[in-house]
Amino acid sequence: MAAIRRKSNGMKHTLAFWMFVLPSLALFTVFFLIPLVLSIAYSFTDYDGWKTMNFVGLTNFIELFQDKSFYSSLGRTFVYTLFSLPFKVIIPLLIAALVCSDRVAFKSFSRTLIYIPVLLSALVVGITINWMFSTEYGLVNYIITCFNGKPLDWALNQYLATFVISFASNWASTGFYMIIFIGGIKGISNDLYEAAAIDGCNTTQTFFKITVPMLAPTTFLAVLLSTVNLLKEYALVQGITQGGPGDKTTFIIQYIFGQGFNQMRYGYASAISFIVMIIFALIAFVQFKMSNEGGEN
């Protein structure tokens, strides 16, 4: 009798398991697995998005590894990611520490204000940033000229253009990472801070000796998400610089989009996507290993 009851309970558990998992599995299959398989399959064809689709073997991959534009756009993407990543993580961490401090007033208001840009679409962020950084009619140049300064060529200087995209990306995501860090900070036991206070630690020492080390798993998550998001930056680039000046802010996703949707080379674009996916996965893997498996070890 007991054995039958155990079996029945086991079946119920299995059923419950599948009931919870199936919706996610279905969505994962439809929106990730099938497109992934299709994309890999397309990479071996000359698919033009319309009626042509012939098997071409490794032709796309051979062309890809000889394509200078692929290397230059990938290189620019890495430089942009390396430049932006520290700001993506450090600024939200500092803000989170600030809005969790007992000494700061209007904490909820501040958190809401900082989070608002996260709710905006990339297009709206692009329009807002253009309004601020337009060379001709932008707010920033207006302020500079009010102080008798020389307006900056935001759109003509590749470094300034990259900075503007990075600024926009940080502005739009700081609220999101701030929330993650706030969750991490709230999870740190108060006992540690009390012990530090008894030992005579000042605020800075407490922050670097307790808050930062205890936030290692959260920081790893923020670094990983930021890295992947920066490597995939697309909508903001389109909204702000459209890859210019010249092609100096054309990052890898823009390059893939251009090959696929502008040149109708879906097969070639799929081959680039496949290789880029492997590169990004390797980067995430290295990060995972370097951070002691996300702070778990």
Place this chain on the structure above:
Amino acid sequence: MKKLGLFLIVLAIIALPVFANGQSEQKATGPRTLSVLLSEEPSSGDALSLILDKWAAETGNKVERLVIPYDDQITKFPLMAKNKDLPDLVATTRLTRLYPDEFLDLSTVINMAIFEPQAVAIIGQDYTSNKNLCLPQQFTITNVYYNADAFKKAGIEVPTVDDPWTLDELYANAKLLQEKGGVKYGMAMDASRARYDNMIYMNGGSITVKNGNSFAVNVNSKANVEALEKFIEWNNTVMPKAIWAGGTNDNPADYFKNGDVGIYFSGSWQYNGFYQDIKAFNWGVMPSPVGAKGPSAIMGGSGLAVPANADGKDLAIEFLKWFYEDSANFQEYLNNDKGLSSLKDVTYSPADPKVVADYKVLQSEVAKVSDAFNVDEQSNWRNYYDNEYRDALRQAVYGSVSAKDSLDDFANKLSKKSGWPLAK
């Protein structure tokens, strides 16, 4: 429990539009709905939108507008066709040439003799067959606007149709405008290859040349390289370089409207907007300059096409007959559009003497369309590459590659993709 209630409310709000949409589709049994694909959100005075509304009011039907920019239409249309979710009527510049099999031959339903032959040739003709897949709706031509107040301030006389400027005179006067005319930039040009291409035609260049029954790639010819080098020089001295070097979404039309530009290269489609919007200074239309090998203007425009598999294709044809065959309707459209007419027997007769004078100049541009442009149009080279040509020009203007290298690279790409040889 509260959380569950809140969750259900959110779910209901998300689901509401889905069910609402389903209901509206089920109810569509009364007046018929014509779905129209437009390239931009129509402004309050948009001529096509106004005439669609008039048709809807007269016939008791409804018009449903779907707005997708021209560039995005190229990628979205195939998906629409695959999903059998096509609009009934499409306002387009290129779709019929990219996907000719997907559109009805409208010469079987509308008498093509009513149209201006040039308009049909440029906008509607399928060069690979004798079909007319697209009926000319907005017939446009490139032209040059000028800031009359800036000209007066700089002491510059406006060129006339009989005595247009050379390219050198244009450049010299643009410099003078910048120095004495009170404008920030002597001239500006839309970031469109069609505006720039006038320079290569004026200089004796072209994108392609005839090669027997086929074509050869000519985009890196000496004349083209020289034209691009001149254009780079202009950008570095009298033009807002960021527009052509990329890195901004700014529209040079806004620069002109704000009084920051002396001479503006654009097209007749801007006229109506400028007429409505520019009140702060005097402006007008001047004849385009003449290059070493002659003048050049580029005709174009958009047309109306009917997807062959659209559910409401019969309704779309009803609208087209109403629009084109009753000249009063097209006349009303043209009066609102203030554009060139694509119908032989309908002309725009403005009351305002300023508009009359400007239209004389606009009309004179039609005669400047070059043979080289017509050959390029017939080649349909843009079906192989389009934005990439502008990108090649952009990189040369920015200075990351020389004019010659940039055009050589593009010529090789175009030759490879089209199968046409490089011209000797």
